[in-house]
Amino acid sequence: GLITRLRHPVSQGGGYQWEVNPEELTLGRELGSGQFGLVLEGRWRERKVAVKMIREECMSDEDFKEEARVMMRLSHCKLVQLYGVCTQHSPMWLLFEFMENGCLSDYLRARKGRLSQDTMLGMCVDVSEGMAYLESSNFIHRDLAARNCLVAKNNEVKVSDFGMTRFVLDDQYTSSQCSKFPVKWSAPEVIRYCKFSSKSDVWSFGVLMWEVYNEGRLPYENRSNAEVVESLNAGLRLLKPRLASDSVHLLMEWCWKEKPEDRPSFALLLHELASLANL
Numbered sequence: 001g002l003i004t005r006l007r008h009p010v011s012q013g014g015g016y017q018w019e020v021n022p023e024e025l026t027l028g029r030e031l032g033s034g035q036f037g038l039v040l041e042g043r044w045r046e047r048k049v050a051v052k053m054i055r056e057e058c059m060s061d062e063d064f065k066e067e068a069r070v071m072m073r074l075s076h077c078k079l080v081q082l083y084g085v086c087t088q089h090s091p092m093w094l095l096f097e098f099m100e101n102g103c104l105s106d107y108l109r110a111r112k113g114r115l116s117q118d119t120m121l122g123m124c125v126d127v128s129e130g131m132a133y134l135e136s137s138n139f140i141h142r143d144l145a146a147r148n149c150l151v152a153k154n155n156e157v158k159v160s161d162f163g164m165t166r167f168v169l170d171d172q173y174t175s176s177q178c179s180k181f182p183v184k185w186s187a188p189e190v191i192r193y194c195k196f197s198s199k200s201d202v203w204s205f206g207v208l209m210w211e212v213y214n215e216g217r218l219p220y221e222n223r224s225n226a227e228v229v230e231s232l233n234a235g236l237r238l239l240k241p242r243l244a245s246d247s248v249h250l251l252m253e254w255c256w257k258e259k260p261e262d263r264p265s266f267a268l269l270l271h272e273l274a275s276l277a278n279l
Ligand SMILES: CNC(=O)Nc1cc(-c2cccc(-n3cnc4cc(C(C)(C)C)ccc4c3=O)c2C)cn(C)c1=O
Pocket: 031, 032, 033, 034, 035, 036, 039, 050, 052, 080, 096, 097, 098, 099, 100, 101, 102, 103, 143, 147, 148, 150, 160, 161, 164, 165, 168
């Protein structure tokens, strides 16, 4: 309404991104550092937040500011919410919903041997809900993996850093021949032609399911990216995790169909996973 709009004036420069007043922000301990720089815990308006302090040489921040308005509008209980940006700082700060239990890959590894079937299936349902929402918003993640999902206080899993690869300046990371490119999570059409789509996100989701049911193990353990590409081209796929049922494994294999159009949508995956979970 009008009152809230007055309280959050549209920031200068006519952008609609949500400008946060840094004076309202209290910074806390370091959470780690990501692709764009340091991430601190913080408090903003009675809630815990994660503050990403963007390093100029890591992000094309002008492009991001353009995109911020789109990112602000993406809101779903299984997406890590962007609360706002502080562009008065240079480099700018990004404010996110705080996720108590950190990233999913660490969470899985810390609980090896203690994850129930319901817990693992629930994690896959959570991620497919968030991804079905992004799919319905025609928004592509481009780097879906367990390391880019976060775990909330109530152990709910949420999708993080969706679409953010578009602002990465490190071309070791962005071009598919280079070492840092996430080949092990990438669909064949992404590796060959950088053709991203929600169906290439579905391929990555299949690998994420494999990560969950393998308690956070690295896919294709000690094989190089080049060896992985060769085996994919030979039609080989990741093997069924010991803890995965045949029906869960079937869904993974469906996500790894060579042709994007032969893979399920996230809407369909969500339906299948929810019925496996008797939801
Ligand atoms: C204990 N609780 C917590 O630690 N909670 C949290 C940790 C982080 C966190 C901390 C350090 C680094 C990163 N990180 C990791 N990977 C990233 C990957 C990318 C791409 C572009 C490569 C996808 C971009 C940014 C990042 C990034 O900032 C995150 C998400 C973020 N949030 C919201 C938390 O609640």
